[in-house]
Amino acid sequence: MRLLRxxxxxxxxxxxxxxxxxxxYLFLIGHMLGNMWVYGGQEDIDSYSHHLRTFMEDFFGxxxxxxxxxxxxxxxxxxxxxxxxLLVRQNRKARPxxxxxxxxxxxxxxxxxxxxxxxxILVYVVLHILQFTTGTVQPTAYEEGAVYANLWNAFQVWWIxxxxxxxxxxxxxxxxxxxxxxxxxxxxxxxxxxxMLRMISTVSSxxxxxxxxxxxxxxxxxxxxxxxxxxSAQQPVVQGPDRLxxxxxxxxxxP
Amino acid sequence: MKLTxxxxxxxxxxxxxxxxxxxxxxxxxxxxxxEMLDLLNEKLVTEGKDAITFDSDCREGICGACSLAxxxxxxxxxxxxxxxxxxxxxFKDGDxxxxxxxxxxxxxxVKDLMVDRSALDRIIxxxxxxxxxxxxxxxxxxxxVSHPVAEEAMDASACIGCGACVAACPNSAGMLFxxxxxxxxxxxxxxxxxxxxxxxxxxxxxxxxxxxxCTNHGECQDACPMEISLAFISRMNxxxxxxxxxxxxxxxxxxxxx
Numbered sequence: 143m144r145l146l147r148x149x150x151x152x153x154x155x156x157x158x159x160x161x162x163x164x165x166x167y168l169f170l171i172g173h174m175l176g177n178m179w180v181y182g183g184q185e186d187i188d189s190y191s192h193h194l195r196t197f198m199e200d201f202f203g204x205x206x207x208x209x210x211x212x213x214x215x216x217x218x219x220x221x222x223x224x225x226x227x228l229l230v231r232q233n234r235k236a237r238p239x240x241x242x243x244x245x246x247x248x249x250x251x252x253x254x255x256x257x258x259x260x261x262x263i264l265v266y267v268v269l270h271i272l273q274f275t276t277g278t279v280q281p282t283a284y285e286e287g288a289v290y291a292n293l294w295n296a297f298q299v300w301w302i303x304x305x306x307x308x309x310x311x312x313x314x315x316x317x318x319x320x321x322x323x324x325x326x327x328x329x330x331x332x333x334x335x336x337x338m339l340r341m342i343s344t345v346s347s348x349x350x351x352x353x354x355x356x357x358x359x360x361x362x363x364x365x366x367x368x369x370x371x372x373x374s375a376q377q378p379v380v381q382g383p384d385r386l387x388x389x390x391x392x393x394x395x396x397p
Numbered sequence: 398m399k400l401t402x403x404x405x406x407x408x409x410x411x412x413x414x415x416x417x418x419x420x421x422x423x424x425x426x427x428x429x430x431x432e433m434l435d436l437l438n439e440k441l442v443t444e445g446k447d448a449i450t451f452d453s454d455c456r457e458g459i460c461g462a463c464s465l466a467x468x469x470x471x472x473x474x475x476x477x478x479x480x481x482x483x484x485x486x487x488f489k490d491g492d493x494x495x496x497x498x499x500x501x502x503x504x505x506x507v508k509d510l511m512v513d514r515s516a517l518d519r520i521i522x523x524x525x526x527x528x529x530x531x532x533x534x535x536x537x538x539x540x541x542v543s544h545p546v547a548e549e550a551m552d553a554s555a556c557i558g559c560g561a562c563v564a565a566c567p568n569s570a571g572m573l574f575x576x577x578x579x580x581x582x583x584x585x586x587x588x589x590x591x592x593x594x595x596x597x598x599x600x601x602x603x604x605x606x607x608x609x610x611c612t613n614h615g616e617c618q619d620a621c622p623m624e625i626s627l628a629f630i631s632r633m634n635x636x637x638x639x640x641x642x643x644x645x646x647x648x649x650x651x652x653x654x655x
Contacts, residue, residue: 144641144642144646145642147641148638148641148642151600151601151604151637151641152570152604152609152610152611153600153610153611153633153634153637153638154637154641155610156610156611156634157634157638229609229610232568232604232609232610233567233568233569233570233609233610233612234609235502235607235609236501236502236503236568236569236570236607236608236609237500237501237502237567237568237569237609238502239414239500239502240500241466241469241497241500242403242405242416242469242495242497243403243466243468243469243495243497244469245466245468245469245470247470247565247616247619247620248614248615248616248618248619249567249614249615249616250614253612253613253614254614256612319613322613323612323613325631326611326613326627326630326631326634327611327613327634328634328638329631329632329633329634329635329636329638330631331627331628331631332628332631332632333626333628336628
């Protein structure tokens, strides 16, 4: 099989890493832009989250689109991680004896720490999903669908906000090297484009860092208003046809 | 100039090597690094000790025979020069210098600082040439090559095959070397007929030699005495993708209806 032959070579593996990383990169941009609804207020972000579930509902059903995206992202993540493990094993084997006197000429902090930032991000993504998507881990009050309130409650705790911001820094670091590498591995880079591609990599990683970490910073500094309780009149209409939002505090059930 | 040297001594590929400390005096700034080692060897031989083995040939930066990682950097300090072109004025009196062989699983140590770089020759043998006999020299205007393309091919062909890229790469990847060899032929008309089979066989040979993959650090480009660009790696990736995924293996088959 040609695809297998392609995957067997390091260049083929790099292409797979680049494409799967690219998918995750696009998701991060989307996620960050979605987070910006926080600045529209509680109603905006909560209804944005609801809209993600009702998007193309007639075709995919409630939450169907979201699940397709999740499965795609999970596949990309698996491909990314598994392929990198294979590449790292090949790379480690290639130099059994290390230099006694270490020298660094072109490596950057970002490029040298890809194998540190990567696993850290992976662990954080799991925790992040457990905290904000499934609500399995609830260090602070959690209610499904009440995105603004969940974020607000979590980011009132200084260490949750701090861990979030530190992890965004690692993501920024990972992207700073990863995005440019993606273009290089895919053979898109050349002498003319290099400067622009480096710029895209630098700027987008900084924008993603600032975009994501602005939310916990603003919430912790009380620069955003606290959430209004669900019982108030401003409560957004978040009732899907297949499901009613669980309105009670605390306890909730997966539909 | 007085120097302290930590030099790698290893009897053969199987033996365990170690750093050996040497003090050397009376070094002048004009000496090349290899002349300094010659001086040390003369001293060692006079004392009845085993001379340090290292590779060198033309000593003017053309042949690619000299190797050595000086203070962990292949070909030592200075941009765009080989070990033999390094002058002792790059160092200060009293400096400590670490001299190690090019380190890579694909470059087994022959003795001390000399490594076997025939892995690179095998990569060339696998496809870094033009098989078709091109006959007598054609009339120059019959195969037009634009000047910028000719210059780009020339930049790639400047590779002297010293192996510094493999030695500098943290993954010991042969990407810069292989991409330079793939590109200088792939850019020119004479190299077109075998362009896609060449990139496949050379990349596969490179991996059979146990070399790693590229992690885009750019250490190879920095260490390259011929200052070959990372752009050739991107170009090789492009050619390899086209060769393995797009170009057909079977060119003459009919397309059946189901």
